[in-house]
Every structure is written in C-alpha cells, then in structure tokens.
Amino acid sequence: MGVISPLGCGVAELWNGLLTGRSGLSRMKDLELVKGLRPRIAGRVPEIKTKAIPRKARRTMSNLSIFAALAALEAIDQAGLDEATLTGGRTGLSIGSTTGSSQALEQFFKLYLPENSLSAIRGTEFFKIMNHSAAANLAQFLELSGRVIAASAACSTGCQNIGLAAEAIAAGKQEVMLCGGTDELHPLTVGTFDIIDAASISDESDYTTASRPFDATRDGIVCSEGAGILVLENYNHAKARGAKMLAEITGFSSLCDSSNMASPSADAIARCMKEALKDAGISEADIDYVNAHATGTLQGDASEAQAIASLLGETPPVSSLKGHLGHTMAASGAIETIATVRMIQENTIIPTANLINPADECSAINNVLHLQERPITYALKNNFALGGINTSLVLRRS
Structure with a gap:
C-alpha cells in the first residue's frame, strides 16, 4: 500500500x-x-x-x-x-x-x-x-x-x-x-x-x-x-513468491442510483452494500466494522446512516475518516481502504474526528467517538459519488 x-x-x-x-x-x-x-x-x-x-x-x-x-x-x-x-x-x-x-x-x-x-x-x-x-x-x-x-x-x-x-x-x-x-x-x-x-x-x-x-x-x-x-x-x-499478505478483498459491488443526480437514496446505498456482502458470501452479522463514505453533507450522511442501520443494525462500529482528512475526492476510496486495512491489522478502530453530538438522523448507527481496540475479521468500505455511482468493498483479515 x-x-x-x-x-x-x-x-x-x-x-x-x-x-x-x-x-x-x-x-x-x-x-x-x-x-x-x-x-x-x-x-x-x-x-x-x-x-x-x-x-x-x-x-x-x-x-x-x-x-x-x-x-x-x-x-x-x-x-x-x-x-x-x-x-x-x-x-x-x-x-x-x-x-x-x-x-x-x-x-x-x-x-x-x-x-x-x-x-x-x-x-x-x-x-x-x-x-x-x-x-x-x-x-x-x-x-x-x-x-x-x-x-x-x-x-x-x-x-x-x-x-x-x-x-x-x-x-x-x-x-x-x-x-x-x-x-x-x-x-x-x-x-x-x-x-x-x-x-x-x-x-x-x-x-x-x-x-x-x-x-x-x-x-x-x-x-x-x-x-x-x-x-x-x-x-x-x-x-x-512469499509475499506478505495484508488483507483480502472478498466482495465488491458498484451500482447506479438513478433516482437523483445529486441526492443519494438510502435504499440504493443499502442495496449496494447488500450486493457486496452477497459477493463476499457472508451475512450482515459477519461485518465487524463499517468505514463510511460520510462526507459531512446533511443529506448524504443521513442517507448512509439510514442505509447502514436498516441493513446492519446498531451492532457494527461505524466511522468516517473525512474529519481527519477532508474529502480527497477520487483518492478517498483508496486512502480510506488503506487505513481500513491498517485497522484490521492493528485491531484498532479510528473514530470519526469532530463527531461530538451525532445528529438525530445519524444516531441509529454505532458511531465511533473514541479510539477502540477491537478485532476485525470483516470490514465494509463505502464510497458514493454524484451521479448515483455507489460502491462498496468487503475486506477480510488475511
């Protein structure tokens, strides 16, 4: 990486x-x-x-x-x-x-x-x-x-x-x-x-x-x-060749939300995540951590939180790294995936920076407010784009 x-x-x-x-x-x-x-x-x-x-x-x-x-x-x-x-x-x-x-x-x-x-x-x-x-x-x-x-x-x-x-x-x-x-x-x-x-x-x-x-x-x-x-x-x-394996990609989904060019749909996000889990051959209960896209927008964060809550419930910890990094645009999915691999390796979950008071519309998920030591076998990584291009990856501990 x-x-x-x-x-x-x-x-x-x-x-x-x-x-x-x-x-x-x-x-x-x-x-x-x-x-x-x-x-x-x-x-x-x-x-x-x-x-x-x-x-x-x-x-x-x-x-x-x-x-x-x-x-x-x-x-x-x-x-x-x-x-x-x-x-x-x-x-x-x-x-x-x-x-x-x-x-x-x-x-x-x-x-x-x-x-x-x-x-x-x-x-x-x-x-x-x-x-x-x-x-x-x-x-x-x-x-x-x-x-x-x-x-x-x-x-x-x-x-x-x-x-x-x-x-x-x-x-x-x-x-x-x-x-x-x-x-x-x-x-x-x-x-x-x-x-x-x-x-x-x-x-x-x-x-x-x-x-x-x-x-x-x-x-x-x-x-x-x-x-x-x-x-x-x-x-x-x-x-x-004796390479050191850091993690495995077991699932991937990329779907189109055709309902709106700019405002993401919670249903479409949930469908994208569900397809990634299906591709990985695992159930919702297997996810130990979600690295959210969550950019800090009113509608986007609310829709993603609603989608995660509806599909995965309140159990898996959820955090976004954009409080630390801002939104690195086309690089965000890769940089955040690399950070997620490190979390898997280190049994450590990075909290969402600057998240002091979770919004009501984002409170149905297990927001990570502080550094956590916790084993991760499967992690779900989300990224969503203007134009309705939704993507999700499933990463597994190697």
Whole structure:
C-alpha cells in the first residue's frame, strides 16, 4: 500500500496521524482570491519529494500523477515486486481521477484565451489534461505492459478501481494489479461543491473542526487532495513468491442510483452494500466494522446512516475518516481502504474526528467517538459519488 495525503507522505504518516487524531486541514490563502467562493478551508498535501520521479517522466505529469507515482513506488516497495513482475505483461493497472489536471487546464486556457492562440502551449500539456492522465503516466513511468483501466466516477473512483482490479485478477486476466485513485486540489473543485451548497463554509476560526461527518452541526464537504495505491495480487501468485499478505478483498459491488443526480437514496446505498456482502458470501452479522463514505453533507450522511442501520443494525462500529482528512475526492476510496486495512491489522478502530453530538438522523448507527481496540475479521468500505455511482468493498483479515 502507498499513500500521499494531507497527513503526510506514506502509510506510516497516515496511520500515525489518524491514531493521534491529527488534522490534515488548513486555511487556504489561494481560496480567498476567488470571487464568490465561500469556503476557506481545505486539505493540502505537504511538501513531497518530486525528484524521486525522473525529470523525463515528470514532464507529462501534473500533481495528481505525481501523487499517484509516489504512492505507487511505496506500494511496489512494500509488496516486493521486482521489475520482471511489473513489466512482464501479467501486471496491470486500474487508477483514476475525477478529471484530468484542473491546474493544467487552467494554465492551458490562460495561455490560449487572451490571443486565441496555441503558440504558447507546450506539447506536454495534453498529457496532464486528458482524463486518463494518472493511469497513462503511471503505466509509462513503471513500464507496464498489462491492461490499463482508468475508471473515473468522482468520489467513488478509488473504491471502484480497486473493485475492478480485483475482478480482473479473479477473472484470470492479470496476476497483479496496481489500483486506486488520485486527485489534486483546485479552487474549481471547491467551487463545484460550493455552487450546489454542499461545501462547508463554517469553522474558519478553527479549521481543524471544519469537517464533521455525522455530527449535528455538520455543514458540508471540506475538499482535499492526495493519492492511494494498492497492490492486489492473485493468492497463489503471492504465496508462491512469499509475499506478505495484508488483507483480502472478498466482495465488491458498484451500482447506479438513478433516482437523483445529486441526492443519494438510502435504499440504493443499502442495496449496494447488500450486493457486496452477497459477493463476499457472508451475512450482515459477519461485518465487524463499517468505514463510511460520510462526507459531512446533511443529506448524504443521513442517507448512509439510514442505509447502514436498516441493513446492519446498531451492532457494527461505524466511522468516517473525512474529519481527519477532508474529502480527497477520487483518492478517498483508496486512502480510506488503506487505513481500513491498517485497522484490521492493528485491531484498532479510528473514530470519526469532530463527531461530538451525532445528529438525530445519524444516531441509529454505532458511531465511533473514541479510539477502540477491537478485532476485525470483516470490514465494509463505502464510497458514493454524484451521479448515483455507489460502491462498496468487503475486506477480510488475511
């Protein structure tokens, strides 16, 4: 597993930050420069070592591709994958972002629009803007020759790419898959949620408490950035090379909620989770922990809590990591899955940061308010996106 997040670079930084309750959020000066934009708080990745990626490869990479590449290098190193395994055709990739680089797109139009001219546009800019930029750049950088998937489903992207990678391996198409999601922070992303009244505009005096999933005072999403990359591998292939197995993906579901473009349906969420449990071959009673999508929006958190309560009852502990991290968009499903694997390994459940007073509409679930030491055999991971793209994963202790 590999991570670049607002809590730092690497899985250890992510885990230590979550364990100690550290916030990855801060007040962003550049958001104040945008007229009409109300949010001022976001989660930005701290300084990274970009020179770990050769300059030739970086020429076509925006921040989101750089984040993905650094996370992939950590994951590959931890997995002990050698060059022959990576480049031999049996290793593929399934990674996406919400869009191509917003920073590169802004730069493109700054140069193009004043004179209606392409003369100042570099030939490398398109490779940063194209929707499969992260997947293509990472595949080229690692010299992969297996299949490349670049699923893009906004907030469900990371989770969906993990599930698709698992299915590719289960179908025998690849032995190994690098998978996950990545995104970079840009005022346009924040503005998108502000325009639809889904962004947090409160707590400017204390930015660490701006993101409050399931809480009665929650007022919306706090946008962030980062990348999460996992190495998935066929069991027999991993066993044969003596790989250390961290967890197993046993179930995956990705369904469409066609009832509304922006407001999630509790029934559709429950159906998605139920299908993931069916795919895993387990019952509702087997789930020991739920890592919720819970972004801090009024409707989204309420619908997810209602769905979890209706399907799983009040028994399994439920928490969201967006109080610590903010919403890392396409990266969220992968970063949060990695954190969930660590919870399984450490028999420790991370609470929902800033959840002081659970809202009435979110109180029918077993909200985790404090760090818990508790064994987890099966965990359920949820991610849901605008457009009704719902995803759920089931993870099992290896």
